[in-house]
Amino acid sequence: QVQLQESGPGLVKPSQTLSLTCTVSGGSISSGGYYWSWIRQHPGKGLEWIGYIYYSGSTYYNPSLKSRVTISVDTSKNQFSLKLSSVTAADTAVYYCARDGGAGGWGQGTLVTVSS
Amino acid sequence: DIQMTQSPSSLSASVGDRVTITCQASQDISNYLNWYQQKPGKAPKLLIYDASNLETGVPSRFSGSGSGTDFTFTISSLQPEDIATYYCQQYDNHSYTFGQGTKLEIK
Numbered sequence: 001q002v003q004l005q006e007s008g009p010g011l012v013k014p015s016q017t018l019s020l021t022c023t024v025s026g027g028s029i030s031s032g033g034y035y036w037s038w039i040r041q042h043p044g045k046g047l048e049w050i051g052y053i054y055y056s057g058s059t060y061y062n063p064s065l066k067s068r069v070t071i072s073v074d075t076s077k078n079q080f081s082l083k084l085s086s087v088t089a090a091d092t093a094v095y096y097c098a099r100d101g102g103a104g105g106w107g108q109g110t111l112v113t114v115s116s
Numbered sequence: 117d118i119q120m121t122q123s124p125s126s127l128s129a130s131v132g133d134r135v136t137i138t139c140q141a142s143q144d145i146s147n148y149l150n151w152y153q154q155k156p157g158k159a160p161k162l163l164i165y166d167a168s169n170l171e172t173g174v175p176s177r178f179s180g181s182g183s184g185t186d187f188t189f190t191i192s193s194l195q196p197e198d199i200a201t202y203y204c205q206q207y208d209n210h211s212y213t214f215g216q217g218t219k220l221e222i223k
Contacts, residue, residue: 037212047160047203049212060210063117096159101205101212103150106159 022097122215139204
């Protein structure tokens, strides 16, 4: 069974870039067939899909975040990553990595706070 | 963008009650709909996939139905451990969208 684990700074300053990595175990990203997603949840709020990447590097992003989001994959490390630029307090959230939008499993989530 | 309208936003019911949550898509999504359960501090858990298929290990009191734009999620007999927030999610046209969530409480 695939397992996912987010890692990265828990505190980011406004206007800087948020960077997170998801390490996948129990399955290989390069085997294909799955889409690797980032999803976030603002405190006390609902779920928001950020975007996903396929092992080939093809990406699809939420139009509302597209201008600030980059998702990349490193198949040699079995990891995929999220970069969100020009962050504000509104980007404070729990960030989850997931397979197939969540249907294939979730990481435990990591809280990222944007504050000076 | 495909929008998902989920209702109600909150629901209070008694143990043993039948509970129903609805989700409406802004356009036809066939059966590309999942239902998740989320408990506080935890990641969501998949309950129903492809609108009506029960995920392995999920109790049979949970069910889903619908296709096109209108979907229903049902708990046939509410149990205390079912207290959580439930979300629908569509996956079509290279995107995912979640409903706003339904917070389920025990009366």
